[in-house]
Amino acid sequence: MGEIDTKINFxxxxxxxxxxxxxxxxxxGYEFAELYDINMLGTFxxxxxxxxxRFGNPTPRIAECPSGxxxxxxxxxxxxxxxxxxELPKLAKVFHKPVMANISGFSLEEYVSNCEKIDKVDMVGWIELNVSCPNVHGGGLAFGTDPDNVKNVVKAVKKVIHKPLIVKLSPNVTDIVAIAKAAEEGGADGISLINSLMGLRIDLKTGEPILGIKTGGLSGPAVFPVALRCV
Ligand SMILES: Cc1cc2nc3c(=O)[nH]c(=O)nc-3n(C[C@H](O)[C@H](O)[C@H](O)COP(=O)(O)O)c2cc1C
Structure with a gap:
């Protein structure tokens, strides 16, 4: 049996x-390099x-669910x-491939300036624009749920970068197709599906939400069928 060719053009x-x-x-990435050779990945x-x-939200920040x-x-x-x-110089010591840069922002100007900076880094192969984070107020998801906002931010970012732009979309919308089309109209080279689904867990002993900010994003095998449907 010959070797299986797993290469793809991304x-x-x-x-x-x-x-x-x-x-x-x-x-x-570099922390995982202590466990195995991370160069076996396509990228991450x-x-x-x-x-x-950003320090992030108050804890607890993770709650387990069945299948996710x-x-x-x-x-x-x-x-x-x-x-x-x-961070990237530490990564470059152990990872010898292009990496995908996931970029967030709280305003159009911030997205543009972050992307312009990261675009200049040699080891960055692709920029993934996160317009879909469910866990911060004012940022992320606020952009990703409105087609006009998505189109405008993608258009503005595309003007200042040279690398391929992938827009990461939220499933927490009524019509993801309209958002995807807006990303395409703005000049996106690809879309990334899906970010996590808004959820809530309650501690039955206290009757209170488990997570520090009450709600969070559901991920894992439980959301895979939703992701496939979105794709
Ligand atoms: C702990 C955790 C942190 C995450 N942080 C980010 C993030 O910073 N940016 C982003 O675009 N997505 C983030 N995500 C979403 C994941 O990239 C992915 O879209 C989501 O988990 C759904 O895929 P999965 O079910 O295969 O995990 C995060 C997910 C988890 C579980």
Missing amino acids: LGIEIDNPIIPASGTYGF SFKGTTAEP MINCIGLQNPGIEKVISE
Whole structure:
């Protein structure tokens, strides 16, 4: 039996295989390199990055569910400057492939400025625009639920970058097709489906929500059929 060719062309960049851990599940990657050779991945999408450092939401931030989990991390990250000057150099020592940059923002200007900065980093192959974070107020999801906002932010970002732009969409909308078409009209090269589904868990002993900010995003095998339907 010959070797199976798992290579794919991913928006103009050849990658060894289509295994790509999702943003927020893989940090900035280098911690996993202590456990195994992370170069066996096609690539991965690094943790959602904002202009300012963010501590994230109060704990608890994770609650288990049957067939999944619900999280409200709240875009914890050291901010774009430190991601570029500290996190990515650490990653470059152990990962020798292009990485996907997951970028968030709280205004159109912030999305544009973050993308412009990250676009200049050599090891970044693709930019994934997160317009769908359910766990921060004012940012993320506020953009991703309105087709006009999505089109405008994509258009503005495309003007300042050279790398392929993937727009990560939320399933927490009535009509994801309208949002996807708006991303396409804005000039997106691809879409990424799906971000987590808004959920809530209650501690039966206290009668109170488990998570620090009450609600969170449901992910895992439980949401896979929803994701496939969106795709
Ligand atoms: C702990 C955690 C943190 C996440 N953080 C981000 C993030 O920073 N940016 C983002 O675009 N998606 C984030 N996500 C969403 C995932 O990338 C993915 O879209 C979601 O988990 C659904 O896919 P899955 O069911 O295969 O996990 C996060 C998910 C989890 C579980």
